[in-house]
Amino acid sequence: DAGVIQSPRHEVTEMGQEVTLRCKPISGHDYLFWYRQTMMRGLELLIYFNNNVPIDDSGMPEDRFSAKMPNASFSTLKIQPSEPRDSAVYFCASSAGHEQFFGPGTRLTVL
Amino acid sequence: SQQGEEDPQALSIQEGENATMNCSYKTSINNLQWYRQNSGRGLVHLILIRSNEREKHSGRLRVTLDTSKKSSSLLITASRAADTASYFCATDENYGQNFVFGPGTRLSVLP
Numbered sequence: 344d345a346g347v348i349q350s351p352r353h354e355v356t357e358m359g360q361e362v363t364l365r366c367k368p369i370s371g372h373d374y375l376f377w378y379r380q381t382m383m384r385g386l387e388l389l390i391y392f393n394n395n396v397p398i399d400d401s402g403m404p405e406d407r408f409s410a411k412m413p414n415a416s417f418s419t420l421k422i423q424p425s426e427p428r429d430s431a432v433y434f435c436a437s438s439a440g441h442e443q444f445f446g447p448g449t450r451l452t453v454l
Numbered sequence: 455s456q457q458g459e460e461d462p463q464a465l466s467i468q469e470g471e472n473a474t475m476n477c478s479y480k481t482s483i484n485n486l487q488w489y490r491q492n493s494g495r496g497l498v499h500l501i502l503i504r505s506n507e508r509e510k511h512s513g514r515l516r517v518t519l520d521t522s523k524k525s526s527s528l529l530i531t532a533s534r535a536a537d538t539a540s541y542f543c544a545t546d547e548n549y550g551q552n553f554v555f556g557p558g559t560r561l562s563v564l565p
Contacts, residue, residue, distance in 0.1 A: 347496075376552065385557040386497075386542065399552060434496055441485055441546070443553065445496030 347446035349435050355452045361423040364449045367416055368437030376443060377410055377420050378434040386434075392418065425453045459556050460543055466562040473530040475559040477543030478523075486519055487544045487553060488528050497542060497555075500528075533563045 348367040356362055368375050376391040390400040395412045403410070407426070412418040422429055430453050436443040461476045477486070484505050489497040503510045503519045503526065510517045516529040530537055540560050544553035 378555075386555040388552055388554065391552050436496075441487065441502055441553070442499045443489075443497070445498070447496050 347435055347437055347444055349433075349446035349449050351449060352447060353450050353452075355454065356425055357454050358426055359424045360453075361421065362425045362429075362451060362453075364420040364422075364433050364435075364451070366418045366420070366435030366446060368418070368435070369439075369444055370416065372437035372439045372444070373415075374438045374443075375412060375418050376436040376438070377418070378436065379431045380434060380448070381431045389420070422451075425451075427453045429453050460541070460559040462559060463557070464560040464562070466564065467533060469533060469535055469563055469565050471533055473533050473537070473561055473563070475528045475541050475561070477526045477528070477556060479526075479543075479545045479556075480524065481545075481547055483521075483545045483547070485546050485553075486517075486526050488515075488517060488526075489542045489544060489555070491540045491542065491558070493539070500541075530561075533561075535563050535565045537561060538563045 350365045373394050377389040378386050380386045389402045390410045391398055392412045408422055410420045432448045432450050434445050434448045436445045459478050467473050485502055487502045488500045490500055491497045501512050501517050503517050505521055514531045519526045540558040542555050542558045544555045547554045
């Protein structure tokens with residue numbers, strides 16, 4: 344298995360632009376998590392899905408952030424409009440139990 | 455909310471020495487996990503310990519759990535330069551499915 348796949352690996356955009364991050368979880372995993380990691384705040388859970396249904400989105404910072412999981416093999420995290428403070432590494436992880444498998448992350452820079 | 459808190463924040467040791475990292479948490483848990491993150495990579499699961507277990511081993515890793523003190527420790531024996539990474543504990547806050555990660559301990563193993 345290729346593991347969790349994220350794209351793009353790096354994204355540089357300007358303030359006000361829309362950003363879409365993509366994730367393909369490991370086949371057969373029924374949980375999908377989106378995290379954000381910064382030096383200041385560490386690793387923060389943004390939202391997680393179970394069987395494609397959002398379970399807890401209390402970590403989503405504000406309405407500019409939205410996440411979808413249209414099917415078991417694909418999820419997106421969208422930021423619209425983006426702001427410099429959104430600059431971070433965004434990780435997607437999937438699991439079939441307690442162990443979470445993380446993707447390589449997307450490094451987002453908002454200028 | 456941040457459930458696990460690792461201590462120390464940073465640790466520097468010589469190759470061959472043992473490294474001990476501690477994690478404290480606040481609420482009742484079912485499981486506690488330790489993860490490793492190499493620079494620029496996603497987190498990798500190391501070991502899971504259940505609340506009814508006191509100690510668990512995996513290769514050079516030894517994890518202990520003291521639920522009365524709400525704390526856990528990760529011991530890496532005979533450290534190697536390749537063990538240089540950040541180490542995170544994660545707890546299932548209030549028995550939830552999502553695991554909350556602490557800020558991590560940065561371990562540097564000097565050759």
